[in-house]
Amino acid sequence: MKKEFDTEKKLYTLAILVQDIPGVLSQVARLFSRKGYNIESIVSGETDKPGITRITIVLLADELMISQIAAQCRKLIPVKAVKLLDESASIHREFALIKVKAEDRASRDEVIQMANLFRASIIDVGKESLTVAIFGDKSKTSALIGLLEDFGILEIAKTGTLAIERGRGTIYDDNKLKEEYNYGKNVL
Amino acid sequence: MKIRATAAIMECLLEQEVDTVFGYPGGTILNLYDELYNYKDKIHHVLTAHEQGASHAADGYARSTGKVGVCFATSGPGATNLTTGIATAYMDSSPVVFITCNVTEPLLGKDSFQEVDITGIAMPITKATYLVRDAQTIPDVMRQAFAVAATGRPGPVLIDFLKNVTAPSVEIDYEFVPWTQNRSCSSIRALSDSHELKAPEPDLEDIDILVDMVAQAERPLLICGGGVVRARADKQFREFAEKLDAPVAITVMGGGGFPGGHPLTTGMIGMHGSKASNVACNECDLLIAVGCRFSDRVALDPASFASQAKIVQIDIDRSEIDKNVLTDHHIIGNARRVLELLNQRLPQYSHPAWKDHILPLREPSVAEDSETLTPKQVLETIRRLAPQDTIVATDVGQHQMWSIQHFHFDYPGQLLTSGGFGTMGFGLGAAIGAKVGNPDKVVVHTTGDGCFRMNCHELATVQHYGLPIITVIFNNGCLGMVRQWQNLIYHQRYSETTLDRGPDFVKLAEAYGLKGFRVTNQGEMEAAFRAALEAGCGCVIDCRLDMDEMVRPMVAGGAHITDFLLR
Numbered sequence: 245m246k247k248e249f250d251t252e253k254k255l256y257t258l259a260i261l262v263q264d265i266p267g268v269l270s271q272v273a274r275l276f277s278r279k280g281y282n283i284e285s286i287v288s289g290e291t292d293k294p295g296i297t298r299i300t301i302v303l304l305a306d307e308l309m310i311s312q313i314a315a316q317c318r319k320l321i322p323v324k325a326v327k328l329l330d331e332s333a334s335i336h337r338e339f340a341l342i343k344v345k346a347e348d349r350a351s352r353d354e355v356i357q358m359a360n361l362f363r364a365s366i367i368d369v370g371k372e373s374l375t376v377a378i379f380g381d382k383s384k385t386s387a388l389i390g391l392l393e394d395f396g397i398l399e400i401a402k403t404g405t406l407a408i409e410r411g412r413g414t415i416y417d418d419n420k421l422k423e424e425y426n427y428g429k430n431v432l
Numbered sequence: 433m434k435i436r437a438t439a440a441i442m443e444c445l446l447e448q449e450v451d452t453v454f455g456y457p458g459g460t461i462l463n464l465y466d467e468l469y470n471y472k473d474k475i476h477h478v479l480t481a482h483e484q485g486a487s488h489a490a491d492g493y494a495r496s497t498g499k500v501g502v503c504f505a506t507s508g509p510g511a512t513n514l515t516t517g518i519a520t521a522y523m524d525s526s527p528v529v530f531i532t533c534n535v536t537e538p539l540l541g542k543d544s545f546q547e548v549d550i551t552g553i554a555m556p557i558t559k560a561t562y563l564v565r566d567a568q569t570i571p572d573v574m575r576q577a578f579a580v581a582a583t584g585r586p587g588p589v590l591i592d593f594l595k596n597v598t599a600p601s602v603e604i605d606y607e608f609v610p611w612t613q614n615r616s617c618s619s620i621r622a623l624s625d626s627h628e629l630k631a632p633e634p635d636l637e638d639i640d641i642l643v644d645m646v647a648q649a650e651r652p653l654l655i656c657g658g659g660v661v662r663a664r665a666d667k668q669f670r671e672f673a674e675k676l677d678a679p680v681a682i683t684v685m686g687g688g689g690f691p692g693g694h695p696l697t698t699g700m701i702g703m704h705g706s707k708a709s710n711v712a713c714n715e716c717d718l719l720i721a722v723g724c725r726f727s728d729r730v731a732l733d734p735a736s737f738a739s740q741a742k743i744v745q746i747d748i749d750r751s752e753i754d755k756n757v758l759t760d761h762h763i764i765g766n767a768r769r770v771l772e773l774l775n776q777r778l779p780q781y782s783h784p785a786w787k788d789h790i791l792p793l794r795e796p797s798v799a800e801d802s803e804t805l806t807p808k809q810v811l812e813t814i815r816r817l818a819p820q821d822t823i824v825a826t827d828v829g830q831h832q833m834w835s836i837q838h839f840h841f842d843y844p845g846q847l848l849t850s851g852g853f854g855t856m857g858f859g860l861g862a863a864i865g866a867k868v869g870n871p872d873k874v875v876v877h878t879t880g881d882g883c884f885r886m887n888c889h890e891l892a893t894v895q896h897y898g899l900p901i902i903t904v905i906f907n908n909g910c911l912g913m914v915r916q917w918q919n920l921i922y923h924q925r926y927s928e929t930t931l932d933r934g935p936d937f938v939k940l941a942e943a944y945g946l947k948g949f950r951v952t953n954q955g956e957m958e959a960a961f962r963a964a965l966e967a968g969c970g971c972v973i974d975c976r977l978d979m980d981e982m983v984r985p986m987v988a989g990g991a992h993i994t995d996f997l998l999r
Contacts, residue, residue: 270555321580
């Protein structure tokens with residue numbers, strides 16, 4: 245029987261472990277551009293293992309597209325592991341720095357109050373502005389940004405989404421499904 | 433032991449049993465060529481007229497011998513001239529190691545003379561690229577590069593050495609390790625943590641599922657793809673086809689994977705596929721594709737492709753599964769190993785009714801009695817006079833399709849053609865590589881006047897190395913395949929496809945010190961080809977053909993596989 249693929253487009257999160265060598269980020273990213281896929285967000289950072297970087301990519305795709313791209317990713321020589329992080333079985337967080345206009349006392353108080361409500365912190369105070377740092381899932385950061393827009397946002401610096409599996413399972417486990425990752429390792 | 437870095441590069445080539453390289457020197461790669469001078473008794477360097485020719489020659493050498501091809505070029509334009517050749521090798525999964533040198537470390541990234549980021553450029557058209565900035569890593573990189581090129585689904589890799597890494601004063605620690613043992617080297621061991629360094633062993637459960645599917649099939653069809661050729665699995669494939677007693681359709685890349693004259697062959701499948709192949713594809717109830725990625729030239733319309741059939745894909749590369757056509761079942765593995773396992777488990781089947789339906793659709797080749805020369809007469813003459821094991825290198829276009837339709841290829845590496853990338857100008861370089869790698873075989877290069885004009889300067893290489901390659905130009909004074917599309921689809925608006933211009937190919941051959949023949953009828957063709965076989969030097973036969981000859985049959989791109997635009 246032909247495999248049924250979900251044709252609805254939604255956001256998928258891929259965690260990719262790569263060797264930390266020059267050009268590796270562009271090598272991974274170009275796979276997506278080659279297929280004409282738009283990366284929603286991409287985050288790269290070091291891991292507990294020396295020389296290994298973790299890249300987290302969020303992508304708007306359908307199931308066939310995402311399984312294709314994961315298989316293509318696994319063929320790259322610097323790629324050590326690829327894992328599709330299911331929304332329900334993993335935790336997703338992002339971080340944002342928001343510089344807001346706060347020229348008078350009233351607006352300053354209100355911004356601080358808002359930040360407290362969201363458990364965000366004020367990390368810089370100027371005469372005419374405040375900078376708020378928020379950490380949370382996408383809906384939380386988006387909600388705060390939406391509310392702060394009333395005061396006038398001067399600038400935003402935001403990471404993409406980071407994600408990790410819930411529970412004991414890790415990306416290092418040999419936890420690949422047969423159909424996505426037959427017989428263990430990547431093939432050259 | 434301490435040796436010069438450049439000597440280590442040469443020794444690493446010897447580790448891999450490389451005795452032939454193709455290339456072109458230049459400023460940044462001078463150190464490597466200086467070292468090559470010391471190794472000229474061990475490593476035969478073929479100097480081409482252009483880096484593109486060298487890239488195709490290394491590719492043709494790899495395809496025809498089954499070994500890894502090696503190609504050298506300098507930085508900047510030397511490196512970018514390789515790119516068409518690299519992409520050609522990548523699309524057709526041909527193992528070639530490309531070695532370039534770049535500017536020195538302090539000049540890197542400063543738009544220095546002849547500097548280009550070739551590892552960046554080549555990234556999407558190679559299995560791996562390496563920029564070598566530390567001489568001590570040379571043995572590791574070289575060994576890994578060869579392992580990557582040859583293992584699994586083969587393909588090109590590129591190594592870019594900074595010039596300072598190859599400086600004569602640089603010495604590194606080096607021990608000679610034959611390739612059979614260098615899998616234990618650190619760079620390859622590290623890779624083996626995450627990558628399988630041999631073909632994956634097929635899953636026996638998957639094999640058994642296919643064995644059951646075969647038992648239930650009444651109208652099975654096999655597709656012989658390029659994977660059969662790359663895995664040199666022709667014997668196993670033949671046994672498989674005979675056990676199944678199923679018709680076999682062959683893709684362009686599959687030529688040589690299954691004997692062209694075998695009673696089960698239905699010929700080419702796809703855009704210019706035979707009626708027998710395309711009808712069989714449409715009516716079969718089980719389609720088993722071996723080493724075939726269902727490109728748009730085979731599965732013209734993926735949605736209606738083999739719509740009555742359960743589709744099974746056997747491929748070494750899991751990223752090919754369900755990429756172009758959704759399949760019902762797949763087996764991951766090297767074609768040879770998968771077919772061995774299947775053959776052990778399969779009883780002898782017999783499908784007389786199905787064969788009686790499909791095989792008579794094959795159209796017998798009828799000799800053409802035309803006064804003026806026809807493509808079929810040219811090919812018929814070559815087939816009759818050339819030895820059956822002749823290697824045929826083609827360019828791209830009408831002559832390519834005619835050659836593949838008309839010749840019978842019996843073994844992997846007998847047909848060299850740019851099936852995936854469709855590179856005009858591929859043929860002469862590939863023929864040079866094939867002749868260098870197979871000096872005892874006759875090598876015929878079929879080409880069109882458009883293709884030949886692109887890289888005909890490689891005739892200088894043919895002459896210099898005394899390679900008796902026979903170039904047969906299907907000269908119809910136009911870009912035949914493009915004109916065919918203009919004729920059928922663009923209402924005879926022949927925009928820029930008429931090639932009413934020089935050179936005189938006979939005089940051109942003579943200018944390069946080769947023999948040239950012009951033929952306008954079958955008798956002249958026969959005489960010229962006989963003379964070329966005896967000539968002992970490169971020959972060019974300029975066959976004058978009518979510009980309105982078309983490749984038949986033809987199905988338009990994206991159309992249903994049996995909706996023939998031309999019969």
